[in-house]
Amino acid sequence: MNTAAYYNLLDELKPMNVQLLAVSKTRTPVEIQEMYELGQRDFGENYVQELVDKQTTLPAAIRWHFIGHLQSNKVKYIAPFVYMIQGVDSLRLLLEIEKQAKKNHRVILCLLQVHIAREETKFGFSERELMELAETILLYRKEDKLAGIHIAGLMGMASLTEDQQQIRDEFKHLKTLFDRIKKTLPEEPIQTLSMGMSSDYPIAIQEGSTMIRIGTALFGERSYTKG
Numbered sequence: 001m002n003t004a005a006y007y008n009l010l011d012e013l014k015p016m017n018v019q020l021l022a023v024s025k026t027r028t029p030v031e032i033q034e035m036y037e038l039g040q041r042d043f044g045e046n047y048v049q050e051l052v053d054k055q056t057t058l059p060a061a062i063r064w065h066f067i068g069h070l071q072s073n074k075v076k077y078i079a080p081f082v083y084m085i086q087g088v089d090s091l092r093l094l095l096e097i098e099k100q101a102k103k104n105h106r107v108i109l110c111l112l113q114v115h116i117a118r119e120e121t122k123f124g125f126s127e128r129e130l131m132e133l134a135e136t137i138l139l140y141r142k143e144d145k146l147a148g149i150h151i152a153g154l155m156g157m158a159s160l161t162e163d164q165q166q167i168r169d170e171f172k173h174l175k176t177l178f179d180r181i182k183k184t185l186p187e188e189p190i191q192t193l194s195m196g197m198s199s200d201y202p203i204a205i206q207e208g209s210t211m212i213r214i215g216t217a218l219f220g221e222r223s224y225t226k227g
């Protein structure tokens with residue numbers, strides 16, 4: 001873990017009111033504990049088993065975010081403690097989170113993932129699907145069926161490309177959808193626009209990001225072999 005990188009990034013973000021999510025996938029509990037001791041509370045993980053293992057050994061004050069694709073049948077393992085699920089990419093998943101949250105007498109914050117990249121491999125709703133989902137959420141809410149979840153905002157990943165303009169256009173598009181969904185769902189606490197990673201966060205911030213998800217720039221390159 002790089003203390004100077006952490007403080008520099010916080011300094012950079014402070015005047016802009018952008019939250020930092022430390023992406024700790026593949027990092028050891030010791031590395032996470034070190035960053036926790038510097039004051040970091042929000043950590044992001046993308047494997048269920050890894051998240052469950054870390055959660056049991058690390059401080060309870062950590063807010064754990066699940067980032068990336070989550071299978072519906074695994075929601076039950078993280079529902080007792082997860083703070084926010086970033087990457088809700090189907091109604092089925094949303095309803096499973098709702099069910100498991102209620103079972104645990106909790107409310108889980110959800111970000112809807114939007115597919116903004118040109119690559120086909122990334123998960124997420126298209127613009128049309130997102131707006132359809134918003135209508136469904138409105139209906140369910142009216143019937144008091146979503147007591148276990150809050151829609152807290154949107155999440156997206158830009159294309160992996162050197163083309164800065166393309167990345168900017170993709171983030172701009174997501175910001176437009178964010179403003180739109182706020183109006184469509186006025187009763188949801190929609191405040192989080194999660195966009196930007198180590199390679200593209202400065203552009204994401206310029207385009208209106210409120211939360212960046214940073215791994216490599218804080219912890220160094222990931223090695224998938226060490227654990």
Ligand SMILES: *Cc1c(COP(=O)(O)O)cnc(C)c1O
Nearest residue numbers: 023067068197198213214215216
């Ligand atoms: C791994 C990951 C990140 C962080 O990526 P870095 O390039 O290491 O900053 C952000 N978002 C998601 C969804 C990820 O899976």
